[in-house]
Amino acid sequence: MTIRITWKRAALALAGIVALALAVGWSGAINVAASSGHWPITNWFLHWVMRNSVGTRSALESPRAAADPQGLVSAAGHFAASCAACHGAPGMRPRAVFQAATPPAPDLARTASEWSDRELYWIIDHGVKFSGMPAWPARDRPDEIRRMVAFVRRLPTMTPADYARLTGGVAGIAGAPRFEACAGCHGADGRGRGQGDIPVLGGQHPAYLETALRAYRDGRRSSGVMANAAALLNDADVAALAARFAALPGLEEAPNGRHDAEAERIVTRGLPDRQLPACSSCHAPGKPYPALAGQKPAYLAARIRQMRGDGKKVDARQSQATMPVIARRIPEAMVDRIAKYLGHTSG
Template sequence: MPGSVRMKTVLATLLIAALLALAGMAVFIAGGFYDISATEPHTPPVHALLEATMRRSVKVRAADIVTPPLGDAATVERGAACYRDHCLQCHGGPGVPHGDIAKGLQPLPDPLAGAVRQWRPRELYWIVRHGIKMSGMPAWETRLPDADLWAVVAFLDRLPELSPAAFTETLAATRGARCLSASQGCESPGCRPIETADTHPLQHRDAQERAKLLLRQYACPACHMIPGIVGAQTHVGPPLAGLGRRERIAGKLPNDADNLVRWIRSPQSVDPSTAMPDMGVTEAHARQMAAYLESLR
């Protein structure tokens, strides 16, 4: 058989095999054969595939991150406050169980006492900053300054050393401290708003990508279809395509950037009957979101 004919045969065979695989996948999906309920775990092969994919993804993306010094007591204490406020309900701690919501997640959130044995500090930072898709692990990039993201990592580094009693005492010692999120304001002495915090990771994206990230992180696609943002085909709120061409916002306010910021931050102060909730959007974040939405023409 000539070489060219042999090559065509091989390519045709591969094409047919690929088409059969796609057809089989389509039948599998359309038939609803895979149980996606959270009361049943993934099958072992699927769990192993997802776990391996997640680990390689984190390691590759975190490879160039430079880890700052993490050993000082103030950083660890700040990390303990952030852990108490944002991590404890899902991951528990020594002698402290997962919260009820976490117990119903699938996969279950890992206890973090052994995290430093599985991950390098830069990898833990990447996970805290970006979260993990389809796991329940949220991204904190838009809600915590970079120093606090690293403070969480510093506390995780100390966590294996803490007995149940020491863990409880450590969290109790942070009772007067607050791990401020973007929506909680910045009232304590020496606190800087999250948008101006040094080296905040959100600063390293271009304006359009920052705006789309913020729209996702404030859950806007849960109710609205927004051009440029992948999400469910939801019809709870109106689609936002062409928002920049509309004369009025929510039928109430003239359509300009300042009014859109006002609507995003406090919709019920504009229209008490609206179902749109106050999502705790900061002024700076609302302006970035409004700039993107006004560009949708």
């Protein structure tokens, strides 16, 4: 007997399969307990799909220059505070409660070498569904992701002593005092431990530091690293940290590059033909804005380029959009020169 296949029969068969799947799901027969683990075939299939997806999408979406080894201190501080609990760290085992997940987080000291820089970038940027690996919380900070890629790449050869030096010895330790935890990246002297991506905080206005910390904590200022660091700070913590860091010596009005007349013109007088106000009209002593004189040139240049954003239109009438508008009016050829004029290279 030959059964003739028709569109109607095919549709009924498909509807039956869907109904059966829904019935099994509704019944509760599928065990979703993390304690039960996956069947070996399920575990293989999920990892096979994930690796293929990451390989294809990273080739299409990740930047070719996917790693930046110049900011390992901030990357290490974030890893210690956010990642080590699941993945472990040199000389530190992961916390048992996270290893009881299905799947458990991989030991990056063992598996990082299995991925290319572009693949690591994609995973850190986008996360992985149904694995507990989150996406990077600041969608407009590829610079932070590149630093994390460089740090993860170093893990297979990093010693516990290397890790302790990078984190300052306290970052991510449960119960570490607030100032000491922050000093893991910013340094006990507030000078950012010689890292170009970490600003000098000593000598900054306390009110500005408070405003910045609240903005990171509330999601109004973009940084995956600082948003995580500020997340658990209450208002009293914010005020105390701002006062302590601001009281440290650091920023000083002794910038290099005084011979750069064009940079000096923009800083002191602006460019009226481009509707670009002078930097000093806001960033001067007594103003409620950050002090720039003596800040690290690398940090200043990076901040200007970050504030330009992705080219989307912004409304200059909104207070939070003021600097993006101004930053876009600075000629690209002048960004590094202005930063050098304002900054210094001794920090």
